[in-house]
Amino acid sequence: MKEIIEVRREGREPSRIAVGDVIGELHEWLPEGRRVIVITDANVHRRYMDIINGFDHIIIGMGETNKTLMTMEKIYRELIEMDADRGCFILGFGGGIVTDIAGFAASTYMRGLRFGFVASTLLAQVDASVGGKNGVNMDGYKNMVGTFNQPDFVLCDTSLLKTLPEREFCAGLAEIIKAGIIADPELFALFEDNTLEEIHDDHSLLTRAITGAVSVKADIVERDEREAGERKLLNLGHTFGHAVEKSTSNFLHGEAVAIGLAMASDLSVRLGIMGADDAARIKNVVERMGLPLDSGVDNKRLVKVMRHDKKRETDDIHMVLPVAVGKCEVRRIPIVELEKLY
Numbered sequence: 001m002k003e004i005i006e007v008r009r010e011g012r013e014p015s016r017i018a019v020g021d022v023i024g025e026l027h028e029w030l031p032e033g034r035r036v037i038v039i040t041d042a043n044v045h046r047r048y049m050d051i052i053n054g055f056d057h058i059i060i061g062m063g064e065t066n067k068t069l070m071t072m073e074k075i076y077r078e079l080i081e082m083d084a085d086r087g088c089f090i091l092g093f094g095g096g097i098v099t100d101i102a103g104f105a106a107s108t109y110m111r112g113l114r115f116g117f118v119a120s121t122l123l124a125q126v127d128a129s130v131g132g133k134n135g136v137n138m139d140g141y142k143n144m145v146g147t148f149n150q151p152d153f154v155l156c157d158t159s160l161l162k163t164l165p166e167r168e169f170c171a172g173l174a175e176i177i178k179a180g181i182i183a184d185p186e187l188f189a190l191f192e193d194n195t196l197e198e199i200h201d202d203h204s205l206l207t208r209a210i211t212g213a214v215s216v217k218a219d220i221v222e223r224d225e226r227e228a229g230e231r232k233l234l235n236l237g238h239t240f241g242h243a244v245e246k247s248t249s250n251f252l253h254g255e256a257v258a259i260g261l262a263m264a265s266d267l268s269v270r271l272g273i274m275g276a277d278d279a280a281r282i283k284n285v286v287e288r289m290g291l292p293l294d295s296g297v298d299n300k301r302l303v304k305v306m307r308h309d310k311k312r313e314t315d316d317i318h319m320v321l322p323v324a325v326g327k328c329e330v331r332r333i334p335i336v337e338l339e340k341l342y
């Protein structure tokens with residue numbers, strides 16, 4: 001089983017995302033006659049060395065603390081030592097950290113090489129590898145330096161997810177639930193109609209869920225690649241989510257997003273934007289998929305963190321709020337209003 005989703009790119013052939021049984025076709029996706037250099041992390045290399053060792057490869061350190069310009073320098077140096085030239089093709093093979101870094105390295109080394117991804121975490125398959133945002137963190141601020149540049153292809157093979165720890169798998173589901181709430185009620189219903197185990201073990205259900213989330217993101221990115229407007233919708237759950245991530249290290253990104261989805265739903269109800277029944281459906285699905293609803297961090301503290309967004313004091317915050325399951329809108333909310341509410 002295989003699904004292919006195309007994302008139009010200006011002046012170039014579309015970026016193609018293949019979901020399902022696709023890793024066996026890797027060589028057919030790679031451009032003929034080009035030297036391929038894989039960028040991966042130690043964990044992914046250990047598990048998939050039978051594939052990766054067939055290419056020249058660069059191994060980066062694991063975890064968000066390695067998503068830095070220092071890692072970029074290390075990659076550039078290794079590329080120079082390998083005599084990599086503009087004809088090389090970069091293949092990022094890993095989770096979202098690897099794809100963010102590999103995409104940035106490929107976009108900047110010698111002013112840009114062609115590149116593609118094998119996305120090996122659920123989060124990377126449904127979110128990080130799609131849409132062309134890449135980059136690194138700076139002084140603890142996330143994704144401060146980077147480019148918009150879409151890969152030629154992304155392979156999302158569901159069999160790679162078998163080695164993923166369950167907690168990482170559930171964290172990826174949060175971004176699929178998010179996509180359903182933004183624009184696809186049927187995708188959302190898949191989580192009401194099936195259990196976590198069924199989704200985890202059933203290859204065709206999982207392919208459907210991944211394809212659904214990728215399609216929601218691809219549609220939005222096609223219309224607004226550089227986040228002038230509509231692409232902001234993809235930040236549903238992320239304003240509260242980022243505040244949670246900044247306040248405690250107890251949660252994976254997807255878990256923080258799940259908490260953010262619950263908080264955004266509650267806020268929508270309080271502001272009279274969404275009915276309580278839809279908020280209850282959202283929270284039910286979050287819980288069913290083994291994800292947290294509550295951070296344990298005081299809401300007042302979260303709002304304070306939101307005020308100090310990206311090095312600036314903000315008075316208003318652009319917040320994505322659900323109107324119903326399958327429809328969201330961006331609202332500008334004064335921080336003082338949030339302070340009063342909480």
Ligand SMILES: NC(=O)c1ccc[n+]([C@@H]2O[C@H](COP(=O)([O-])OP(=O)(O)OC[C@H]3O[C@@H](n4cnc5c(N)ncnc54)[C@H](O)[C@@H]3O)[C@@H](O)[C@H]2O)c1
Binds near residue numbers: 123
């Ligand atoms: N560019 C975007 O649009 C975008 C969107 C969302 C998230 N992101 C970024 O993605 C990053 C998080 O991605 P992530 O959650 O995939 O983290 P990650 O890349 O750190 O992967 C999580 C862990 O799983 C391991 N792993 C990867 N594939 C595996 C497999 N198949 N089996 C077993 N273990 C495996 C990794 O080695 C790592 O330890 C963040 O830096 C975030 O900013 C980017």
Ligand SMILES: [Zn+2]
Binds near residue numbers: 127238253
């Ligand atoms: Zn996210």
